Amino acid sequence: MKFKKITVNCSSETSDIVSFTLHEAGSMGEVFDDYANIEQVLDEKRWDYADAQLFNRTEGCTVTGYFTIECSEDLILQKIASLKSYDFADFSMLSANCEIIDSSEWENEWKKYYKPFNIGKIVIVPEWIDYTPACGDVKVVLNPGLAFGTGMHETTSMCVDLMQRISLQDKRVLDFGCGSGILGICATALGARSVIFADTDEQAISATQYNCGINGIKNPEIFCQDVREMKEPADVIIANITADVLIAVMPIIKESLTRGGYAIISGIISDKKQLVLDEYLKDFTLIQSQQKNEWSAFLFKS
Secondary structure (H helix, E strand, O other), X not given: OEEEEEEEEXXXXXXXXXXXXXXXXXXOOEEEXXXXXXXXXXXHOOOOOOOHHHHOOOOOEEEEEEEEOOOOHHHHHHHHHHHHHOOOOOOOOOEEEEEEEEHHHHHHHHHHHOOOEEEOOEEEEEOOOOOOOOOOXXXXXXXXXXXXXXXOOHHHXXXXXXXXXXXXXXXXXXXXXXXXXXXXXXXHHOOOOEEEEEOOOHHHHHHHHHHHHHOOOOOOEEEOOOHHHOOOOEEEEEEXXXXXHHHHOHHHXXXXXXXXXXXXEEEEEHHHHXXXXXXXXXXXXXXXXXXXXXXXXXXEEO
16 A cells, blocks of 8 residues: 655744644644654653664754545645744744655565574574574574564563573573563573563563464463462563663562572663662672673572
8 A cells, every 4th residue: 555755844843833734634643753852851861772873963853744645745735835924933944745655665664674693592583584593593483573572682682692591491481571572482492381471561462472373382371460460480580671660670570589580681771780780689699790782681590
């Protein structure tokens, strides 16, 4: 299916009225690209991690609307141009263009960036690629477009690596904040007896169910509720979530883990590394730590 994509160059001050104009003209959704929003987040320190490219300064702002192919782009462009007649804001830099996009190409464009890759003996294989692993490799199939957790991010890859530093054979594992389910699925591939997948996001639950299915995991234990309702504790808990959440849920992780069990935690930006360590060292022994770029991960024993 084809769509019309209309992109308007404007200022931060006028972006809201531009978005409203596109919406009133029939846009199915608007996308803002405005560095002023990034600056606000930086000033308020309301982030834990983000793509580094977001911090590259850009001038001005763009607002993009998406329309059905039948719509009249001339009429829409006229509505945008008419904003220049208003004097309550500076619309002088306003300009717009229209292009035709194919939804199938648009939706699948990102797939070309995902190829099979190894993390230790685990090889992550995108669902649409036919791949035979090398001798000794353990294949995990993934649809990386469904939820967070492709294996390519440092926080995920360090978890998968640390999982291979202990024996998971016949262990009960909890994937705490499972996202795409990649960590629990890797644990299964590494010999875990059973894996519990838990997340508070319904999209993550759906993604995990799908990815378990394509890996042949039948009747996986997946739930969207308090992990303290588990029938029995886990031998290993893996949590790749943000530093602040890891600190908040430390007592829950402690309660949900067997005595002598292991906790692998990741998603920790460098600025918060010591805060997380100080909290976990109250009740756990640090076995190993890893750092990749600005990210840290830890393997603890209870």
